[in-house]
Every structure is written in C-alpha cells, then in structure tokens.
Amino acid sequence: MKRSVISSGDALRAVAALKPRDEETLHALVRMLGLTLGGGPATRAAPSIGVWKQSAPKSLSTAAIQLPAREPEQAVLSANQAPVASRLRHVRSGSAAPVPPTWLEEPGDVLGTAMPAGEAPRKRALFNRVSRRGILSAALATLVPEGDLDIDAIVDIVGRGRALDRLPRLPAPTLRGGAQLLLDISAGMDPYLEDQQQILNALDDILADDRLDVLYFAGCPDRGAGRGPRDGWVPWTPPPRGVPVVVLSDLGIGGPVLDEDRATPAEWLRFAQRVQAEGHTLVALVPYDASRWPAALAREMVLIHWSERTTVGAVRRTIRHAWRRRQ
C-alpha cells in the first residue's frame, strides 16, 4: 500500500496505541510527527482530527542542529565560518552590512510620489521558491562518468574489435565536489542583495558544511576576492581541481556607467579562460537575459539567466551541453 506524508491519521494511531497520560507527552508525540496541536494546549488526550495541522516545515539542519551549537561562537568566527545568513555583513570595508539603496526601500522617492501607508509590496524572488533548490542543484552539479552504461560507446569499442579495458558510463550529476561561490558586491548588484542572500541560504542547505566556500569580489574576481572586508582581499585563487566555480554577478552589464567597480567583458573573458584552464566549470547566474550577455562570454562559461522564468530542465540542458562541449 502506498503511503504518503505523515498526517493526522498517524497521530491518531500513535495516540490510540500509546495512550499519553499528560500534555507534555501528547505534545512531544505530535511534534515528533511534524504536527502541532491547534488551538493552544490540548485539553484532551485524543483530540479530534480537526485540531491537527501540519507544523511549519521541519528544518532539521538549521533549527535543530546547527544553531544551538554555533550561536555562542559567532563572535570569533571568520566570515566564511559564520552562518550563511550573516556572511553578507562581513563584506564591504568600513561598513557593516551592505545596505540596500534607499530607492529600493522607498520607491516613492524615485517616482516622486508618496507611497500609501500599509503593507509593503512583497518582493518576488528571482528564482521561484519552489524550483530554487532544483535549479541550484542542477547548476552546481558536476557531471561524473558514473551513470548508466554507455551502450553506444561499448558497441563502438566492441565493434572495432578492441578490448574493453574500462566500462564507459554516461554522465551522472553529483554535488559531492561542493562549490566555490563568488559574490559580486559592486553597485550593479545592489538591487539583487536579497536575492544573493537567498541563494547563499539555499546553497548552505544543499551542500555539505565543508563543501561551500564563499568569496566576495567587486567587478571581476581577478581584481581581488576574499572572505572578509575588502581591504583584505587578494587575487582570486582557484578551489581544488574539479570544484565548480559559481558567480552571482551582472558581469558588468548593469550598474552605474562610471562606477569604477564595473568590469569589462574582456576582463570576464580572461577570468573565464583562466578558470577553465585550471580545470573548473564556471557557472554564472546573471540577472539579465541572454540578449544582453556578451557573446564571447557565453562561449567560455555557463551562463544562466537568474530569473523567475528559468526552469530546472533548462538549466540541466545548459549544463549537459557545456559538459559535452568540453569532452
């Protein structure tokens, strides 16, 4: 019999069998099932179905495990060791957290009209919340030849009368290599600060703790990158061979024209070629669509439109296409 997610039926079954005799036990039992008792503390040992509800999504990694162990240590952590949610605060020299420009918070200033009082309009994430995890998993995946047998290749070898000294396999995606994440904090990325934070948080959930290395840069990583404030940045150093490098940047497409942080396509091209030469896949999430990408860059790195219209399937196709191009 196919079973689905835990529901009130499971809770009722457990309550009927175990007969909790106090509220503490009842609440503990229900919490273990990921449910909560609605309407405040239960007054009965076996509440009716109507008062059960699914609790907020369980987040074992952040709520139950990591935070209690880390909170007391935050003061002594380096930027890269700190919990992801606080990493962006370590970045810009001479200031604390990068503050979003005022026109983002108060659009009325730009439009010349007073905004009506009330609830602020909800900002929409650049990657759809539902598919964000899938998109990032696909974008960060390294393809390794550990998938199903590559029958075409086997037939080709056998057909030529050669010995099969290894079994060719189709590429399969894996995240075990982790990733180096390069976050662009130049002015062109100011409108996307919250989105960068969301991506950071999502990556922290997807990758194992020691598999995510976060570096900050402004313009192009070749100018300097680092884990802490800008005055401590050094020229970019590659991660261990094979670890994908992921960039969250506008690649100099947006931002103030005279901003000295704004990088040129030539700089990015040199960086992309260097990353490739070091044996890494370079993936860039760019908040501008393909029509604005420098054509030369699109050939040297994997560019993904950082947009709510981007789908998991499209990202997978892009990554596979790039992988085949390198073979």
Added chain:
Amino acid sequence: MEFTPKYFDPARAGGVKVDERGSVSFRAGERPEDVYVYNPRTILALNVVLATGRPLLISGEPGSGKSVLAKNAAALMGCWFYKETVTSRTQASDLLWTFDTLRRLSDAQTSGQDLLPKKYYVDPGTLWWAFDPQTAEQRGLSDLPSAHKEHLAIDPGIAPQRRAGQKAVVLLDEIDKADPDVPNDLLEPLDLRAFTVRETNDRVAARRDTLLILTTNGERELPQAFLRRCVALTLDAPNEDWFVAIANQKFGSGDQSLHREVAREVMRHREAAKKARLRQPSTSEYLDALEVCRDLRIDTSSSVWADVARSVLWKNERTPELEMMAPIRS
C-alpha cells in the same frame, strides 16, 4: 512523560531495568556489547515509529548516541540489525541492489562456459536483506539451482541474540552525506516497501516488518517530501551524567568516582574541541579512556593522563590550547 510503551519497553526486554530517570541497567551476564541510556523521549519516539510504521530520523550532536541507539534497540527487540553508512557517493539504488556488470563481463571472457543468467550478478542491498532475506540470499525470486549454491549471497545482518526475531531494524547512518536526490529516490521503495530490480525485473516486496532508522548530522537540509514521512527525534547533547550512566551500564557502578572524573574531563575536552571547531570526543572515546584508566590503574590526576587524553580522546590530532588540557584537580 507518561504513556503506555506498547511496542518498545526496555524495562520488559529481558534482563533490562529502567530507573525513574529512564536509565536502563542489565542483569549480570546479560549486558550487551553496546550500551545505551534510554530517556523517556527516546522510548516514546521508538514507540511512535512502531505504532505508525514510519522511519525514525535522528539528529543530534556527534557523540549523542544516534547510531548506537538503532543497534541497541534492535538487540532489545530481538530484531535482525542491518547498517549502511551513507557517503557522498552512495546512490539510492545501492541500498536496494547493485549489479556487477564487470564480473559478468569477466566471467564471459575467462570462464569458457556459457554466460550465467543476470541474476547471478545481482548483489542485494541493505534494504533488500531487511525486507526479504530469502529472496536476497537467492539473488532474486526463483531459487538458484542446487549445483550453483556457491553463488548464494551472504546475509550481512547481525542476528538477534536474545530471541529469534523475524523483524529487522535498518540503520542508514548519516543520510545527510548523500547527494540531495538520494532521500527523494528512496521515497518510493520506503513508501511501497517494495522495488523492482531493473536488470532482472524481479519485484521484491517486504515480507517482514522493518523499522528504518536514519541519522543526520545536519550537514545539509533534507528534502521536505522526505522529512514529512519521518518521525523526528533530536537527541540531547551528551553531558556528564549521561556519560556516567553509560559507564555504569558497561562497567557496573563500582568505580563511580573514576567514571565521574573521566566524564568531567571528556566534557572539558568537548568544550575545547567545539571552540576550536574540531571533532568532539564522543561516547566511544570516553569508554576507551575509562578502559585505559582501569587497565593501567590510573586516574585523571596521574602524570600520564595528558598523554592518554591526547591519544584516546584526540587520536593525536592537533590539540587546542594544550595548557587547558591539564586535568582538573577537584
């Protein structure tokens, strides 16, 4: 906590006694190799998973006893025990079966005999053994010919010592180490308690009750679809009393002061390790340190204690703040 421990009650599992604090003790001669201190919440969680038939997902600090719990519960319940330690290379299908293509190819080229059927190269995985050991041993649904009995697979499970049980406990240790797709890929076989071996088309269905226990160190978030099928239990971080209770179980409560002294030292080392972001000494290291102290007839005031701590608690890793490592003179 008050409830009826209908399915799992350490106090009733032969030779086991639970005191008012939830600590279990064993009669002489019946002490299992791995000891475990149950608290009421852990007993409740095991009863909930047995009542609902859901997997149990255990989280908690290293050394809090996540992995030992499964083995100990299996022993107390008289169940077969299977363990699989998940790594970053583990695929969901590895837990069900693997197919040894290379051996088949090698046999085809070297044996000079007819190619054996595919089922001879199917290696049953942990979940297959737990679900149905008979077909796992035969590598499929139909029996192997008697002439080929050397091809029978060998059950990797640990048989129960207390009584011959037909149920099984499976521990999938450190599920968070796996690629994010793995938990999702396990949803169907865990929901259906059945799967199909792709190469032979054999349909394997659970023929015995299987309690699935998974542990996570929280290295990465597990998919919501997976979490919503599991009963969640977070174990408390080990403390001095917990270590002492474990030692009392394993060695008897004759040398309480030594148990307490070493426990206090281990807690101090854990704190130092935590600050230095190093691996914290856990229960097994505590028990090792106690064994050494008992064998060498020393305590933590001994001149060699610092060396014992370095080799047993730290395994000769870099020891943080060595000046702190001098034992407490209480």
